[in-house]
Amino acid sequence: MPFAERKGCEKSDSKFCGVETDFSDDFRSLLSFNCDTDHGRFDFVLVPLMNPSYRPSLVEGINSETQVLPFAGSDLVLAPLEWRCRVTGKISSWIDLDAKDETLRLDSETTLKQEIAWAKHLSLRSCLLPTPKTTSCANYARCVNQILKGYTEMELWLRIPLMDSDSEDPKDSWELWNSFRLLCDHDSSLSVALDVQNMLPSENALGRWFGESVKAAIISTQCFLPTTQWYPYLLKNHQKLITRFFHHDVQVIVSGKPVFNLQKDSVNVTEGMQAYLDYLSNLFCKMEPFSAQELKEVIHRDRLHTPLQPLKENLEAHSYEMIERDSVKYTQYQRAIAKALEERVPNEKASELTTVLMVVGAGRGALVRASLQAAKDTGRKLKVYAVEKNPYAVVTLHYMVKKRGWEGIVTIISCDMRFWSAPEKADILVSELLGSFGDNELSPECLDGAQRFLKLDGISIPSSYTSFIQPITTSKLYNTVKSINSLSHFSTAYSVKLHSVARLAPSQPLFTFKHPEFSRKPNNKRYKNLRFNLPSDTGSALVHGFAGYFETVLYGDVHLSIEPTTATPNMFGWYPIFFPLMKPVEVHPKSPIEAHFWRCSDSTKVWYEWSLSLPTLSPIHNPNGSSYSMGL
Amino acid sequence: MPFAERKGCEKSDSKFCGVETDFSDDFRSLLSFNCDTDHGRFDFVLVPLMNPSYRPSLVEGINSETQVLPFAGSDLVLAPLEWRCRVTGKISSWIDLDAKDETLRLDSETTLKQEIAWAKHLSLRSCLLPTPKTTSCANYARCVNQILKGYTEMELWLRIPLMDSDSEDPKDSWELWNSFRLLCDHDSSLSVALDVQNMLPSENALGRWFGESVKAAIISTQCFLPTTQWYPYLLKNHQKLITRFFHHDVQVIVSGKPVFNLQKDSVNVTEGMQAYLDYLSNLFCKMEPFSAQELKEVIHRDRLHTPLQPLKENLEAHSYEMIERDSVKYTQYQRAIAKALEERVPNEKASELTTVLMVVGAGRGALVRASLQAAKDTGRKLKVYAVEKNPYAVVTLHYMVKKRGWEGIVTIISCDMRFWSAPEKADILVSELLGSFGDNELSPECLDGAQRFLKLDGISIPSSYTSFIQPITTSKLYNTVKSINSLSHFSTAYSVKLHSVARLAPSQPLFTFKHPEFSRKPNNKRYKNLRFNLPSDTGSALVHGFAGYFETVLYGDVHLSIEPTTATPNMFGWYPIFFPLMKPVEVHPKSPIEAHFWRCSDSTKVWYEWSLSLPTLSPIHNPNGSSYSMGL
Incomplete structure (x- = not known):
């Protein structure tokens, strides 16, 4: 039973809550127990599909013609829609495709493929892949990549701990995800399921994940504390994190045994899981409701639009x-x-x-x-x-x-x-005449033309405007651009209501224009390079491109702004602009990003070019405005 | 007010009914009069957007800076949604882009472009283009083609009379549409609005239109006869035609003045139009309701599916x-x-x-x-x-x-x-093991392998099967294949529930397979050429490809068939198969179609190749199974 029918959340995954369970031969009862009774009214179960004791190498030699694989029940034990909506397959966690032991490695590959084929047979919507055993996970990624490239209708969630639990040599677990994702070439069917434990990383390190494709957060019952009523609750930071997941369509899965009520006889273990669900449901319902304007804009989140060209084309x-x-x-x-x-x-x-x-x-x-x-x-x-x-x-x-x-x-x-x-x-x-990026609807060129009929002491409203940029992680937008399947789309700027985005460093001013400008021959070409430093506690991150904004002085102290830290409240006329990078760039701690932006023009058009010089050189995007330009 | 809320018709256009009106300066009243009052509750109006007396050449020389174009009202007289849903723009019918008179020709082009730009400004869903004045309409088509290629969000309906009204030298008006459509390279935003008058063409000539992109039927009040109650009705053939339009998502537009009630004072002219609407609404409601199975299948109409490959890939x-x-x-x-x-x-x-x-x-x-x-x-x-x-x-x-x-x-x-x-x-x-085309799921190859363990006097069920083909007009499927934007998609067969299709000639048997076949070495390669003749009263038509079916003898007199004339009632397991042609072929009366089909194989796969030798040669499609094959 979804948490609540919240307006604007009709299509949100985050209103669904699952529970992780052990393998069971009796799938029908397992589902009823967790989803349909007072023991728990979870929306779905995260459950192993195959008997965990199965090893392909142990059944070799047995006559294969009469053999049957040790799946739980058959496809007929649940209705097709139940399989699809109520079951996320948990791939056997013993598999290790990068093991030194060849038998284990081959058994792992066979089992992974059989389980995925079974999940495909059942049309499951998603399967959870176990955490790679080490950071060198090339063979695991190769096998998953083959699956991804062969069958695109199922989501694969890679289980990644939010914090590395190895106390001796803790690694940044984001690196684990990043390696796997890069090996699989950013496949859009590959996502993250984050394992949330007691310890949380720093705010900046956490923030990175909101630009990644996180589909689920698996929260351990160990994170909860008992109240005086023996009911579980979360500390403030965990509460904040879960709420943020809700805002980002991440579904929550409760994992582990109920632990809070061991001292109290009247509450039994099975009722226990319902208590966690109740707590999360309560958290969901306590979220700030959408304003009327937010409601209208929900469907525009992370949708790429071609920026308007009101000079070249008439608005409708x-x-x-x-x-x-x-x-x-x-x-x-x-x-x-x-x-x-x-x-x-x-x-x-x-x-x-x-x-x-x-x-x-x-x-x-x-x-x-x-x-x-x-x-x-x-x-x-x-x-x-x-x-x-x-x-x-x-x-x-x-x-x-x-x-x-x-x-x-x-x-x-x-x-x-x-x-x-x-x-x-x-x-x-x-x-x-201002666009999301200030000058991108050619206000400078138009006003240069119009100031011919402005008195020498006349006033222009607006009197100046400035664009801003900021490096961001946004695997969703990157994959959308990539899906258009043409390199030229990476040399284009998009107008987009940014949502699944991690802002990696404060934005910086780029180009400024003032009006009127009688003193010199108008020159609207610009060039600037900017250096961004990630906060030291962020860890590493992937930069998919730059978010762009603008700020304008209309007259005197009357401003308008869409730059996040100075934005005019309740103004919604402009979405930010997004400049993608053809090849996302990994940024490591203490290594700055250096970006170059140009505003160029010829007799018929104006365009931007952009590139990186740090941490690595990128090609210059959009040379001569060949992919994207504003017609004069 | 749509005719009725008929289950399965939620997305059908045919439940909407419009009315053609004259130009009016007062759009608000025009709309209220025709759509909101007792005078008529039509869903939309088909109305000129610009004053019909306007000619660009007459206003030349007047200071253009203070000039305003003679549109009816401004965009603000209706709400945006009213413009979109309640108005189809009628492009000035005086325009003639192929006129000898240059002033008229240039005026026509300017006006057409201004009216379309205005319709675009208003985000109208569709505009009606006047019937080309002659069959040589290259300049008209060139201009429309430029519009189509520049702006794809609006449908353009070309008005075509169902019967040529020129009694001296009647032409096949389908040719008019065909020329225009070929010049515009089958653009999917270009459709037909058929003008229905008193006289109807032959059944076969009519049938062609159901494979074409017909969006509207404009029915003249002249087609209706008065009953004794002074209410209008249609003769049987017209009734049948309109019902068929309803079945094919064609919206009906009533045109002309009410003519039936001139002798009766109590019914006034305005109430008159409502009477036509009532009659059509009644006709709509009298249609046979969908069966449960039909309801399920409505959404599959004309949807292309890749045929299953149960041998190569496991079914889910x-x-x-x-x-x-x-x-x-x-x-x-x-x-x-x-x-x-x-x-x-x-x-x-x-x-x-x-x-x-x-x-x-x-x-x-x-x-x-x-x-x-x-x-x-x-x-x-x-x-x-x-x-x-x-x-x-x-x-x-x-x-x-x-x-x-x-x-x-x-x-x-x-x-x-x-x-x-x-x-x-x-x-x-x-x-x-039979597919839509009989042998296309490799039943012959599988059963050849299985007959090793059949007794020599044993029985195979099925004991034989035969495929059938038939030439069809289907601009919808052709455009869907074309939109995939790769030539290889024209060398592929699709499984599809055919609906917007004109079957141009009776189907003919193609390949037959019998089981068991102990007498000779199995050879499942086949080749056959078939000749099809269109009925003489069809007129010309465009062949977009071939529909394929199968029939099987299970045992003795127990059959299964999906060939339309012998189909097993209420069996729905198979949709027909569709073999497209890269380049649709025009067929004229008395000129036959000759098709060649091959079933080829090598050690790893089986595939079909197909081509035409009459009325023109086509390339052989799918050589070596390079685009489409069935894996062994």
């Missing part, structure tokens, strides 16, 4: 609709415009002077409305030009002017701002 | 599950086995003689059960060997034998029948 009605809905943004614009108006026209001249304000890229009129409202609020007189190149948005502008009675105040100009011959000069230029 | 539990569900098939097997038992052992010897029956490819035991039931029904004594190569199905066989108490009667052999050394010879060999 539904895009305007989306953009206009972000009321926080327009409130900020209105504040900035009001500030500019008050600064430009002193109170005592408010009734004489008319400010000429031009909205360049007026769209369907949202900034026109904000401007008129700012004028009303400040008691300033305004004359507005609404300049828009999209003839289909102009249809709406005409409709708006008529409907709202703006005829005397607003003049509609159906023209590209870069080529318009304005009849007079403006006091204030207002625009909203 | 869910495949056995599906196969075993087909009770009609097993009843036929049981009848055939009973017949064979009775023939082999006379009544008077029933209690002495034990028949040795071997089920070769026993799977999870369905034929074992049928055999034991047949023995019980006929009072014959039986000894059964269940031979199965899949070790995971063998697990189930052991379980079944134990559960049903067959221990003394059934011996399970975990072995490939081709390599088994049987301890004795069989009287009867029973197998179910």
Whole structure:
């Protein structure tokens, strides 16, 4: 029984909770006991499929024609849907494909393949692979890779301890996962099941896992403490971790024997497991509910979008609709415009002077409305030009002017701002040409064209903007890009609501643009290299690419930002941008990342190129904008 | 308001009904009038987007910066979802992109592009393109093709009359569609909207359209006759046609003025359109409801599946599950086995003689059960060997034998029948190794191997089987194969529940296999060429490939068939097979189709090759089984 029907979690795996059990010959009873009775109402069992005493080498020589493999029951003991939804197969934990002993090694391979074939026969959704016995796990990975490449409909979860329990020579267990995953070439059907024990690694080390493909967290009953009511509970750090798993669609599996109630007779062992489930369920229900806006955005998490190109292509009605809905943004614009108006026209001249304000890229009129409202609020007189190149948005502008009675105040100009011959000069230029990465919708080029008709002492809103980048782990996005199956997709930037992401170091500012810029010939080409250091307690990590953000000064102290640490609250108009790397790069402690970013242009387009020089050299991505560029 | 909530029709377009209207400046009222009031509760309107008097050449010279295009209202007059779901844009019918007059030609292109851009701005789901003015429509097609290649999210429906109304020199209007579609290279976003008038073409000519991508049928009010209640109705042939459209997801649009009630004052014109809707709704509801089995199969219509390869790959539990569900098939097997038992052992010897029956490819035991039931029904004594190569199905066989108490009667052999050394010879060999195309699951090769342990006078069930082929039009399947974007997919056969298909000529038998075959060295290679003639009243048609079926004699007069004209009722275990052609071939009246099919083999595999020699030569598909073969 899933934890709860939480809105927006309909498709989340994290509402399901499983339990790890021993092998049983009677699968029907095993399932009923753990999933259907008062002993436990878990959603699924993690259970060995084959008798653990089986070794292929011991049955050799017996007549193979009458032999039957020692699986638990047959496919008919459960209904097909029960097999699929209620059973995760636990591959025999004795197998060791990198053992020195050849018999053991060959037995291990035979058994692994037979168990996977059986799981495939049953159409199980997932199987758990035992933790590699050592870090040199090439033969194990080779065999798993063959399975992955031959059959893609089943998830394989590699069991990895969150902390290495070897107290003498503790290793970073993330390295174990990383080796295995690299050998299997980032196969998207291979994921991690994390074994959570008493000890937890540092916050930064933990954080890495949220950019990895973690499908399950197996939590030992040893992690729980008894309360005075003899009921189990988790310490704060464990609570926080489990909640974070819930937020990331990681399903939880309880493992081990109930340990809290040994001193109390009335609670028996079987009721015990239900108590752990109750605790986790309670934790799940205590999570902050989604806001209305979050609910809308859940389905956009980690979905790659091609960034809009509003200059080259006309936006469609539904895009305007989306953009206009972000009321926080327009409130900020209105504040900035009001500030500019008050600064430009002193109170005592408010009734004489008319400010000429031009909205360049007026769209369907949202900034026109904000401007008129700012004028009303400040008691300033305004004359507005609404300049828009999209003839289909102009249809709406005409409709708006008529409907709202703006005829005397607003003049509609159906023209590209870069080529318009304005009849007079403006006091204030207002625009909203910024993309997720600031300049990536060609605001610099457009405003350079428009400042021809701005007075020399005129004001541009926005007056400046800056892009930011940050190295991230994100195996999900990497695999999505990879699945498009063309190298050019790694030389493209994507707009994406980042979720399954580990931010490995604080973001740093990249390119800044200021408007107006009368003093020098406009040059919008840029180059910068940035050095990032991972916090020392992170351990190693894999960098799949860079997240990009922007911050803008609209006017004076009125800002907008989507950079995580300074983000404008409740503004949702922009998702971050993602620059992938063709080949993910392993970063070790104390070894910095050095990234190079360029903004290039020719007569018809603008584009970014990017590369790494540390810890290793990467090819320069997107040379000449061959994969991704913004058309002028 | 959709016609009805019919189970299995949840995603069908045919439950929606539209109405064609004139241009109106007041879109809001237009929509309310036709969709929300007693005047009509149509689901959507087919309506011009732009003032029909607009000609780009007439507004030239006017200052373009302050100009606005004469669209009806703005995007804001309807909600985004209303635009999307309730409006199909009707492109100005005056446009003629192949006109001799250059002004008209250029005006037409400008207008078409502006209207499509507007429809795109509004995110309309579909637009109706006017019927090409002549059969030479290359420039019209060029322009539409550019639109299709630049923007794939909108469907374009080309309006085509079902019958050419030109009484002097009537043309086959299908040719008009075919030219346009070939010029646009079968683009899957280009479909047909058929104009249905009073006169209908022959049944065979009509039939062609059900293999084409027909999205809408525009039915004129002129087709309806008044009843004595002054209510409209359709003659039988029109009724049949509309019902067939419903079955094929074609949405109906009513066009024209209400004509039936002019003599009756109490019914006004506006109520009139509702009467047509009521009639169509009634027709929709009168359709035969889906059977339980049909309901399950609706989602499989026209879905391509890779044919199973049960010899090379082990079937999974869910495949056995599906196969075993087909009770009609097993009843036929049981009848055939009973017949064979009775023939082999006379009544008077029933209690002495034990028949040795071997089920070769026993799977999870369905034929074992049928055999034991047949023995019980006929009072014959039986000894059964269940031979199965899949070790995971063998697990189930052991379980079944134990559960049903067959221990003394059934011996399970975990072995490939081709390599088994049987301890004795069989009287009867029973197998179910047939695929959609008879021999395509390698029944001939398997049974050749198994007849080693059949007595010389023994019986094989099945005793023979024959494949059939038939040329078909199926633009949907062709486009699906094309979308996989690799030529090799045109050299592959698919298993598919054919639905959007026009069967152009009766099917003909292709390859036959008989068992046992002791008399000669088994040779399972085959070659045959077949000639198909389209009925003379069909007109021209496009052949996208061949549908394949099979028929088998199990024993004596007990048959199974999936060939449409002889199909075993209520048997659903097999879908037909589809052999595509890389390049669809146009067939004209009186010109036959000649097809060549080969069954080839080498030591590791069996495969088909196929080609055409008439009406044109095609490349031979799948040479050496390079794209598709069955592993031995």
